Amino acid sequence: MPEVARLPLPMPQARRTWSRAxxxxxxxxxxYVLAAIIALLVxxxxxxxxxxxxxxxxxxxxxxxxxxxxxxxxxxxRNLGTMVFNSVAFAACATIVSLLFGGLLxxxxxxxxxxxxxxxxxxxxxxxxxxxxxxxxxxxxxxGRAGPFNDLYRMYVDPSVTLxxxxxxxxxxxxxxxxxxxxxxxMLSSAFRAANAEMEEAARVAGASILETVWKVSLRLAxxxxxxxxxxxxxxxxEAFEVPALVGMPGRVDVLTTEIxxxxxxxxxxxGYASAFSVVMLALVAVLLFFYGRLSKRAxxxxxxxxxxxxxxxxxxxxxxxxxxxIIVFNFVVVLGLPLAAVVWMxxxxxxxxxxxxxxxxxxxxxxxxxxxxxxxxxxGVNTLLVAxxxxxxxxxxxxxxxxxxxxxxxxxxxxxxxxxxxLVFPGxxxxxxxxxxxxxxxxxIYGTLWLxxxxxxxxxxxxxxxxxxxxxxxxxxxxxxAAGVAGATTFETLRRIVGPLLWPAIASGWLFIFLIAxxxxxxxxxxxxxNSQTVAVAMFDLWSNGQGGEVSxxxxxxxxLMTIFASALYVxxxxxxxxxxxx
Amino acid sequence: MLTVENLSKVYASTEGPSGGVxxxxxxxxxxxxxxxxxxxxxxxTTTLRCVAGLEQPDEGLIRVGAETFFDxxxxxxxxxxxxQIGMVFQSYAIWPxxxxxxxxxxxxxxxxxxxxxxxxxxTMVNGALETVSLGGFGSRPATRLSGGQQQRVAxxxxxxxxxxxxxxxxxxxxxDATLREEMRNELRALQQQIGVTTVYVxxxxxxxxxxxxxxxxxxxxxIVQLGPPREIYFHPRNTFVARFVxxxxxxxxxxxxxxxxxHGRMQLGDGRSIGCRVADGRTGLPRAATIAVRPEAxxxxxxxxxxxxxxxxxxxxxxxxxxxxxxSRYRIDLGGPVFEAHGSAxxxxxxxxxxxxxFPAAAAMALED
Numbered sequence: 025m026p027e028v029a030r031l032p033l034p035m036p037q038a039r040r041t042w043s044r045a046x047x048x049x050x051x052x053x054x055x056y057v058l059a060a061i062i063a064l065l066v067x068x069x070x071x072x073x074x075x076x077x078x079x080x081x082x083x084x085x086x087x088x089x090x091x092x093x094x095x096x097x098x099x100x101x102r103n104l105g106t107m108v109f110n111s112v113a114f115a116a117c118a119t120i121v122s123l124l125f126g127g128l129l130x131x132x133x134x135x136x137x138x139x140x141x142x143x144x145x146x147x148x149x150x151x152x153x154x155x156x157x158x159x160x161x162x163x164x165x166x167x168g169r170a171g172p173f174n175d176l177y178r179m180y181v182d183p184s185v186t187l188x189x190x191x192x193x194x195x196x197x198x199x200x201x202x203x204x205x206x207x208x209x210x211m212l213s214s215a216f217r218a219a220n221a222e223m224e225e226a227a228r229v230a231g232a233s234i235l236e237t238v239w240k241v242s243l244r245l246a247x248x249x250x251x252x253x254x255x256x257x258x259x260x261x262x263e264a265f266e267v268p269a270l271v272g273m274p275g276r277v278d279v280l281t282t283e284i285x286x287x288x289x290x291x292x293x294x295x296g297y298a299s300a301f302s303v304v305m306l307a308l309v310a311v312l313l314f315f316y317g318r319l320s321k322r323a324x325x326x327x328x329x330x331x332x333x334x335x336x337x338x339x340x341x342x343x344x345x346x347x348x349x350x351i352i353v354f355n356f357v358v359v360l361g362l363p364l365a366a367v368v369w370m371x372x373x374x375x376x377x378x379x380x381x382x383x384x385x386x387x388x389x390x391x392x393x394x395x396x397x398x399x400x401x402x403x404x405g406v407n408t409l410l411v412a413x414x415x416x417x418x419x420x421x422x423x424x425x426x427x428x429x430x431x432x433x434x435x436x437x438x439x440x441x442x443x444x445x446x447x448l449v450f451p452g453x454x455x456x457x458x459x460x461x462x463x464x465x466x467x468x469x470i471y472g473t474l475w476l477x478x479x480x481x482x483x484x485x486x487x488x489x490x491x492x493x494x495x496x497x498x499x500x501x502x503x504x505x506x507a508a509g510v511a512g513a514t515t516f517e518t519l520r521r522i523v524g525p526l527l528w529p530a531i532a533s534g535w536l537f538i539f540l541i542a543x544x545x546x547x548x549x550x551x552x553x554x555x556n557s558q559t560v561a562v563a564m565f566d567l568w569s570n571g572q573g574g575e576v577s578x579x580x581x582x583x584x585x586l587m588t589i590f591a592s593a594l595y596v597x598x599x600x601x602x603x604x605x606x607x608x
Numbered sequence: 609m610l611t612v613e614n615l616s617k618v619y620a621s622t623e624g625p626s627g628g629v630x631x632x633x634x635x636x637x638x639x640x641x642x643x644x645x646x647x648x649x650x651x652x653t654t655t656l657r658c659v660a661g662l663e664q665p666d667e668g669l670i671r672v673g674a675e676t677f678f679d680x681x682x683x684x685x686x687x688x689x690x691x692q693i694g695m696v697f698q699s700y701a702i703w704p705x706x707x708x709x710x711x712x713x714x715x716x717x718x719x720x721x722x723x724x725x726x727x728x729x730x731t732m733v734n735g736a737l738e739t740v741s742l743g744g745f746g747s748r749p750a751t752r753l754s755g756g757q758q759q760r761v762a763x764x765x766x767x768x769x770x771x772x773x774x775x776x777x778x779x780x781x782x783x784d785a786t787l788r789e790e791m792r793n794e795l796r797a798l799q800q801q802i803g804v805t806t807v808y809v810x811x812x813x814x815x816x817x818x819x820x821x822x823x824x825x826x827x828x829x830x831i832v833q834l835g836p837p838r839e840i841y842f843h844p845r846n847t848f849v850a851r852f853v854x855x856x857x858x859x860x861x862x863x864x865x866x867x868x869x870x871h872g873r874m875q876l877g878d879g880r881s882i883g884c885r886v887a888d889g890r891t892g893l894p895r896a897a898t899i900a901v902r903p904e905a906x907x908x909x910x911x912x913x914x915x916x917x918x919x920x921x922x923x924x925x926x927x928x929x930x931x932x933x934x935x936s937r938y939r940i941d942l943g944g945p946v947f948e949a950h951g952s953a954x955x956x957x958x959x960x961x962x963x964x965x966x967f968p969a970a971a972a973m974a975l976e977d
Contacts, residue, residue, distance in 0.1 A: 501699055503697040503698070503699045503701035504701045504703055506660075506662055506701065507695065507697055507701035507703075507762075507765075508703075508714065508718075509661075509662070509688045509689050510660055510661075510662070510688055510689070510691075510693060510694070510695040510775075511689075511715035511718060511765065511769075512689045512690070512692070512715050512718045512719055512720060512769070513689055513714070513718040514689055514718075517718050521714075521718075522703060525705045526703075526704070526705055
């Protein structure tokens with residue numbers, strides 16, 4: 025598409041209409057204004073991080089002299105090697121666990137006649153709305169010293185040995201892997217759903233067995249999508265904070281994110297050192313994201329082979345249906361059943377106890393009543409809902425315009441696209457450090473308020489909103505907009521009357537997605553929250569650290585129930601949207 | 609009514625300028641059904657989109673009546689939503705979130721020059737729906753329409769505001785063959801009825817010949833011939849037009865004489881000589897030449913006496929035959945060139961049989977490459 029308004033400026037005799045066209049070229053000025061707003065959000069954190077990492081600490085938060093001291097400290101640190109190794113090993117192994125598990129599940133559900141498909145979806149939906157911290161504490165309990173596994177082992181095998189040490193690299197990998205498998209399931213199931221069944225049928229007709237077809241055709245076609253997803257999950261695992269903090273730190277298994285957290289929270293805060301660490305992580309993630317971008321472009325090329333308006337026929341598993349169903353049940357037990365049982369158990373017990381019949385008489389609803397009746401927890405809930413809803417709204421407002429301008433390649437579109445995707449390089453904790461530094465230096469008293477958390481969320485989740493609106497606009501045939509223009513509508517009228525209504529499902533699901541992840545995000549508010557701007561996830565982290573497992577569980581259960589309602593809405597919209605796209 | 613002068617729009621690509629339109633000129637009288645005809649990538653759609661205002665030309669002038677839509681020299685460019693034209697898109701572009709009525713009413717609701725009242729909108733929309741035989745479909749959701757019905761809705765939407773100009777971008781290409789033929793007649797009848805000047809883009813020569821008052825054949829961004837359907841068919845300007853519009857048999861050889869009346873003679877490679885009509889206007893003899901003969905101008909005969917003057921006769925053998933019901937189609941090897949000809953269903957020539965082809969010299973057109 026050609027750029028708008030390429031002719032020179034209007035001459036004196038130029039007509040009224042021409043000058044109007046120049047003053048407001050469709051998407052022209054608006055595009056650059058939007059790009060400027062986004063730049064203002066995205067660039068300062070980057071700048072501040074790099075500057076702080078290169079500055080000496082001075083007594084009164086002033087501007088210190090230039091120094092490389094922080095980087096020297098980082099490189100000479102005894103633990104750097106161990107931490108990098110731990111980070112990479114943790115991220116890689118957890119990726120493999122969630123990919124194998126979630127991928128197998130997605131394939132079974134989408135492409136075979138396995139029974140109990142509903143159970144797999146139910147598991148996923150409920151887990152989408154559950155705060156990570158609740159999961160992590162459930163598994164910590166399950167695999168911990170007082171948990172049922174170690175308990176049973178002690179009871180029947182060897183009373184002096186603790187079988188499983190959950191506070192280890194292995195424990196972290198297992199927990200993180202299970203944490204991510206529902207999302208892997210969700211993402212891969214859409215890839216499998218979009219796969220062209222005719223290609224598989226062609227292989228079957230040519231004489232291939234089911235296994236050969238899956239191995240030589242289905243898997244090869246899905247490979248770019250799988251690889252891209254693997255890299256994405258790897259990046260997210262590298263940035264993960266919840267599991268390393270709750271599982272690793274008590275066992276002195278350190279990774280990069282926990283080291284950053286520790287140096288920010290130490291007295292006095294070592295912001296320069298933390299920033300240097302953050303810059304290193306940022307660079308690492310940026311490199312990985314570069315490869316991710318190239319991979320996912322390939323994945324899109326493969327996906328575009330698919331036809332429209334067909335329904336993939338599932339493979340018949342025959343006698344393998346029973347073992348396949350067992351995998352689905354196992355998924356339900358591991359991802360939902362066991363953690364839920366553990367959380368309910370903890371919520372009912374006045375203090376942490378092994379799961380034994382003998383403990384049952386102690387069960388009470390005391391934890392629930394104390395959560396429900398406390399104005400403190402009520403305030404937390406309101407805070408979290410406010411900041412999550414506000415962030416989702418702001419992010420969607422920005423990205424509806426941005427997504428349209430970028431997808432239609434209007435002036436400023438490429439710039440907007442690049443700026444919006446930039447926050448993807450920020451691990452949550454790193455962005456937290458950057459915003460902490462900004463808030464401390466700003467003359468506006470934003471430090472310790474919900475506004476700061478909202479700002480951080482907005483920067484972090486803008487890219488996700490953009491993905492929804494951008495692909496949403498691409499699905500709208502350009503002629504639908506051109507027809508409105510020819511019919512006499514202005515650009516604004518076209519956006520309001522044609523694009524807006526057609527984009528509505530994408531906007532709604534983007535909003536819900538951001539709302540859900542913002543509501544359970546822990547690492548950002550953990551650094552940024554003040555006494556009056558606590559969120560549910562932060563409070564749960566504090567409670568758990570104080571050993572109040574019962575209240576964490578009661579609060580978490582109630583919160584998860586609320587979030588499940590939102591997650592179901594997201595699921596319904598996504599399903600309906602894909603039905604519309606694939607002509608179901 | 610519509611005047612286009614020296615219209616140019618070239619797209620930049622990595623391999624230099626490509627596609628687009630270069631220096632298109634035409635002027636249409638009011639009520640003309642004008643067709644831009646050409647293969648894909650010839651610039652016909654670009655031309656249409658420039659007129660609509662969906663593309664900004666690099667150079668040239670576009671005027672409708674007294675109003676200038678675009679003039680690069682005077683820096684005039686009326687935005688597309690102020691041009692008051694109707695357009696039917698290739699995909700129909702029916703908005704799926706609106707009813708049929710709302711789709712058609714849209715141009716009235718966003719009109720800038722005047723406000724339409726509720727009653728007036730209802731009258732005009734229902735009138736437009738009646739015109740395209742969709743009366744009573746107003747309350748239907750737009751998603752529950754067949755291809756042909758969507759096409760009619762798009763047409764109703766394009767004419768509802770009584771535009772000065774109607775633009776149609778390959779509107780029939782998404783319909784199946786029978787429906788396409790039906791819509792062809794209907795579209796033409798509708799255009800006659802409301803008398804709106806129409807620009808129609810297609811790559812289908814049958815559509816162009818049947819529907820148009822005036823055809824512009826385009827190739828590689830340029831208009832190579834502009835004229836009424838008969839002229840385009842019977843007097844193609846060059847080999848491209850002859851090849852693209854209708855089918856032709858081809859002979860090449862050396863032009864040996866050209867008379868003042870436009871008659872000439874061409875000698876084939878094997879020495880046989882045929883009479884032809886010289887339309888390329890070139891002089892200088894002898895020179896290489898190409899001749900096109902329409903299959904329907906070719907008659908088949910058993911070898912016999914020499915033909916009357918003004919009739920060419922070439923001998924050959926039957927290569928293949930095909931029975932079409934009303935006629936038979938033959939491919940005949942003329943000792944090098946292969947001719948296609950139709951014979952009546954009664955004649956029956958077998959493969960390998962000796963046969964002569966006869967065609968008038970006036971039907972043998974010597975053409976520019």
